[in-house]
């Protein structure tokens with residue numbers, strides 16, 4: 001994984017990959033830090049400082065966050081649908097999560113475009129701060145739903161074999177070039 005070399009957010013703790021659900025939960029803490037930095041950056045009018053922050057946040061969004069979202073959609077959620085029982089309400093739970101993910105993804109092109117403008121020391125579009133606020137809200141709700149509903153259910157229903165498969169899948173995605181693969185796949189619709 002290409003860990004951002006910036007003290008704003010700690011690098012991912014790859015030692016947790018052997019416990020994939022713990023790894024995903026730890027990633028959510030890092031994403032909350034990203035969202036807090038994004039919120040502050042959108043209100044910061046100091047051009048040089050904003051440009052440096054925007055470059056870091058853009059890298060993090062297209063790298064770590066794109067990889068995480070793809071990992072959940074392509075590996076974790078299908079496993080959950082396979083293992084959960086009707087009484088678990090998995091369709092309703094994933095419906096809530098996927099709704100927030102879709103909202104964030106719809107806004108992501110405008111967020112990415114604004115970050116690129118800021119990174120180039122240009123002023124973003126007039127509506128950038130409002131779009132960022134909506135994007136942040138959707139991402140925070142996504143994290144809340146996953147922490148409260150998805151990860152506890154995964155801990156209950158996934159087998160040791162499932163967790164081993166998930167760990168192997170995540171290790172592959174986090175390996176050399178993993179972030180750039182996620183970015184090339186255009187998770188955010190680029």
Ligand SMILES: [Fe+2]
Pocket residue numbers: 024028068072143146
């Ligand atoms: Fe997540």
